[in-house]
Amino acid sequence: MYGKGLRPLSIATVVALAASLALVFFYAPLDADQGFIQKIFYLHVPLAITSLVGFVIGGVFAILHLRSGERRWDAWSYVSIHMSVIFGVAVLITGSIWAKASWGHWWVWDEPTLVSFLIVFLMYATYYPFRYAIEDPERQGRYASAFAITAGAFVPLNFIAVRMAQSLVHPRVFATANGGLPGSMMFTFLVCLAATGLLWITLVKLELTAKSASGQLKRLRRALDAPAAGGGSRIAPEVS
């Protein structure tokens, strides 16, 4: 059920990623101020946007779960958050690399963009132990959904707070009326954003398909009354 359309989606993702890499290195001009270092922007910013949007999407699925009581929405919420946390790791590492190259430091504590993203990331890092601490699957799903909604609402607030911050150390490339980017750079950025978004969707679907297959295997095992070999995850919700 979850695997439907996964193949064309995977192909589209590979094509989009290849196109975005080609555009970044062979089409987009070198930045007059930062030079070659600016190429990290095409990776780091789409990853950050996708990660933050993914957290909000996880919250939306959690709302659907609490409204309907269907466990599949809990699974969607869990996998969305899980994937966004992985993307978040990439955001923090690529951001640090850019900071080192540009500012000479791996991390700057007085920069609101960095610190606020770290807070969001650490908040979602607590999602796993929070979920893991609850044994009853029904209660686990409900509590995890409540967490996902609360944390998901915090993400846009965090974004607004960063925008309102006075520091100008972190580059504001979309801050001006014209967007601050020339056409070729903007086009490259949008393709990169689309490719990263497609990658997120593909990986979420892939993860859900794997979880669904694993859940069906478990049910088959129970039906055959066979002892479990590996034992499933207590954290991840079972998907039908």
Added chain:
Amino acid sequence: MLSLLADTPALPLDEAGKYVAGAYLVFMVLLVVYVAIMATKLQRMERDLRELAGIAEKNGENTSEVASISDSSRPSEVAR
């Protein structure tokens, strides 16, 4: 392709290039690690499925054996 490469801005692999390569490498490594984890999960599922198919086949054989025993015992019961 060669003309495209000739027209594009140079890829400076100096100090800046090292960092850019590092950032893209981190992304690729994360992706490869994720795919490797998924591949391991898939292998485990395949193994479980094979095992379950074996159990199901064995159960099927037992059921047919029971069925054939009960079938063969019926006429004698009737005769009795």
